[in-house]
Amino acid sequence: MxxxxxxxxxxxxxxxxxxxxxxxxxxxxxxxxxxxxxxxxxxxxxxxxxxxxxxxxxxxxxxxxxxxxxxxxxxxxxxxxxxxxxxxxxxxxxxxxxxxxxxNPRYVNVDDCTGCQLCEEACPVLVPDQYQYNLVGRKAAFIPHSIASPRAAAIDIENCTLCGACEKVCPAKCIDFTQExxxxxxxxxxxxxxxxFNLFDPLKIPRYGFGQFKNVITSMQMERQLAPTRPFSTILRPGDGKVPDKIAYVLCTGSRDATIGNPICSQICCMYSIKQAQLLMGALPMADVTIYYINIRSFGKGFEEFYDQAKGMGVNFIKGKIGKISETDKGNLILRYEDINENIVKETEHDMVVLSVGVLPxxxxxxxxxxxxxxxxxxxxxxxxxxxxxxxxxxxxxxxxxxxxxxxxxxxxxxxxxxxxxxxxxxxxxxxx
Amino acid sequence: MEVEKGKTFKYLREKKGVNQEVKDNLKHFTKIKKVILDALKEKDLTVEELTQQLKMPKHEVVYYLMSLVKYGFVKTGVIDDMDEYFNYKISK
Known part of the structure; x- marks a missing residue:
């Protein structure tokens, strides 16, 4: 520099x-x-x-x-x-x-790269894949994702061992470590x-157990699991590879919460969670999906009908505020929450919890x-x-x-x-x- | 400075070197990859069975196993009778 x-x-x-x-x-x-x-x-x-x-x-x-x-x-x-x-x-x-x-140098001449991925195949390094939100690994020589634009390789120089395997196999000779x-x-x-925007980091709410309990994931991790370019062959718990049966969504994670410095509504979490719930019911027809919410804000065109459609498909909606999430020996998660309608504290066990993280500047x-x-x-x-x-x-x-x-x-x-x-x-x- | 095309990695290796953490990470992955593939050579296994054999945390087994699936070393097999756990097999 x-x-x-x-x-x-x-x-x-x-x-x-x-x-x-x-x-x-x-x-x-x-x-x-x-x-x-x-x-x-x-x-x-x-x-x-x-x-x-x-x-x-x-x-x-x-x-x-x-x-x-x-x-x-x-x-x-x-x-x-x-x-x-x-x-x-x-x-x-x-x-x-x-x-x-x-x-910053990409260490690949983008115009010459054909996206053949031979460099990726040859690279011996494995690091968490940020484009799959760390659910799987990627190589140090990699194409960011299959629909990336430009669809060209890049070298993650911080994790590269400079073994030269990628450069040796590149048929286009487009890898260039002299780039500055x-x-x-x-x-x-x-x-x-x-x-x-940035997504809220749920590590800032330790009582939800994200990072500690491996079957508590973020909505973006679930989004990747539902995408055609998904990290796994189907929806799986990252903690043990089990196909989940009872899935819970915790809305307003990092939104409408002055205690973590973000008192405003993120505007998208209700609807993307309802969308994911519908997609999950398509992917896992036997699954129970429950959404824990404070208020459902379905304010846009067609949003209320979309919410009704989810209810019609069997998605459970519970007006409840989550106090704490704990883990059982089997990796299941116990949600302790205040049932706002009944005004009592309840506990329910789920296989997997998705934190619907909010939008930050x-x-x-x-x-x-x-x-x-x-x-x-x-x-x-x-x-x-x-x-x-x-x-x-x-x-x-x-x-x-x-x-x-x-x-x-x-x-x-x-x-x-x-x-x-x-x-x-x-x-x-x-x-x- | 003239650097031979196709061998530019040598130029950067001499210029900046490779830190120990990156080398350790490579060794760690190479070892885990070998033990997972060796275990799957014997028979098809679930995450639970691999965890018991490898004495590794389950979530680490899932991470490495799925990465090996992604790069074509391992294939997803059949799901158990309870529709809960898949087994995994070596790609031929």
Whole structure:
């Protein structure tokens, strides 16, 4: 650090290559502007590309995301830097920013890689696969996931033994350990913040036993188990490989809870849990699925009908607040909870517990602008200066916000928000031409 | 500096070295992979049976076994009569 320094210019810088950033970039580029997407991960597509299905339509998530991602990748007006980070953005003058972007080495020439996975086969190392939320391992030479874009290998240099096995078998000779960090100094006219959200870490609620009891998993781990590109052949308990029979969902894990610093509703947990419950009943027809909730917030179009559909399928809904989860000798889990309707404390045994984790702000947003003040709201999401009339405006003129960077929202709302941000950015660019 | 294509790993190995933790992790996985595959060579086994043979925590057996399934060393076999546990077999 720093290796090569490269200067370049773009009309718009989109930070984040998830569904909101991708949609915003496409809209801006389709209007003839030159766009750069900076994605810190090795693939664009964000969290949506890793989901099983979407609610309330139960459409395949990957089937929606992959054509979009492909369109973004092939667009002549869009340049994508994966594995890259924005270090800082300075406003030089009106309608002009300068950004410093660091592109970390992938140790693979993406243009030459055919995605044959021979390097992955040859690599002797195994480390937890972050794209399967650590349910299985992956190699140090790996393709992030089967629908990654770009579908090219990467070397996890922190875990690589530098044995050279990958390089020896690569038919395209695209592995290159001489790659170094590149620093880009970019002139840009507008910025779209589409940095998404972080998921709540349930280790912060020790009484739920996540990490300690192996059959307590997060909703994202269950999402991976339900996805077509799943880690196991079917739904299994990570603690002992058993096919679970009684599955419990604990809603509001890390949401609406001032004790862990997040008093607001995450807006998506009720519905994604109901979706997963329906998918589980399809995958495991004999299973009992129980959802423990404080309130079911089915506020969107078709959401209440989706909730009714789950009840009709036999999903149990218990208005109850979980006090503690403990484990039996067989790895089953005992949920001690307050039955809010009956006003008594009860205990029930389940095979597996899924914690429906909430949405947290991405703390990186405030670090991008050392010389300007990007205002945040009381919950540390990007503040929308005119939430009702122009929801994409931020406290910095020329910087717009898209998707969950401004607060918890579901996929259709993220796409709508990206539409608003791109319209504002296009209008800004057109006026300043 | 000119580095021969196809042997660039040597350049980085000389430049930065490999830390002990990474080497230890490789040794650990190689050993576990061998004991799991050796056990499955004898007969098809469930996670429970593998755990008893290998004297490893069940969740670790699941993690390594599923990783071996992912990379094609092991195949999922049949489920037991209670529809609870699968057995696993070596891929031929």
């Amino acid at each position: 720093p290796g090569k320094i490269i200067n370049n210019s773009f009309d718009a810088l989109v930070i984040g290559g998830g569904i909101a950033g991708g949609e915003a970039a496409l809209n801006i580029a389709n209007n003839g502007f030159k766009v750069l997407i900076i994605e810190k991960d090795l693939s664009i597509g964000g969290k949506m590309i890793l989901l099983s299905k979407v609610f309330p339509t139960l459409d395949c998530s990957a089937c929606i995301t992959t054509p979009k991602v492909s369109e973004i990748s092939r667009h002549p007006g869009i340049t994508i830097f994966t594995g890259s980070e924005v270090k800082n953005i300075a406003k030089i003058k009106e309608n002009s920013f300068e950004a410093e972007v660091v592109r 960090t590149e620093t880009y100094h970019l002139k840009i006219k507008t910025v779209v913040l589409a940095t998404g 991405n703390p990186e947003n405030s670090s991008f602008f050392p010389n300007e003040q990007l205002k945040l709201d009381p919950f540390n999401f990007v503040y929308q200066t005119d939430c009702l009339a122009s929801p994409a405006l931020t406290s910095i003129h020329g910087v717009f916000v898209a998707g969950t960077a401004s607060g918890p929202m579901d996929i259709p709302d993220s796409i709508l928000s990206a539409g608003a941000a791109s319209s504002e950015a296009i209008s800004y660019l057109t006026q300043k031409k």
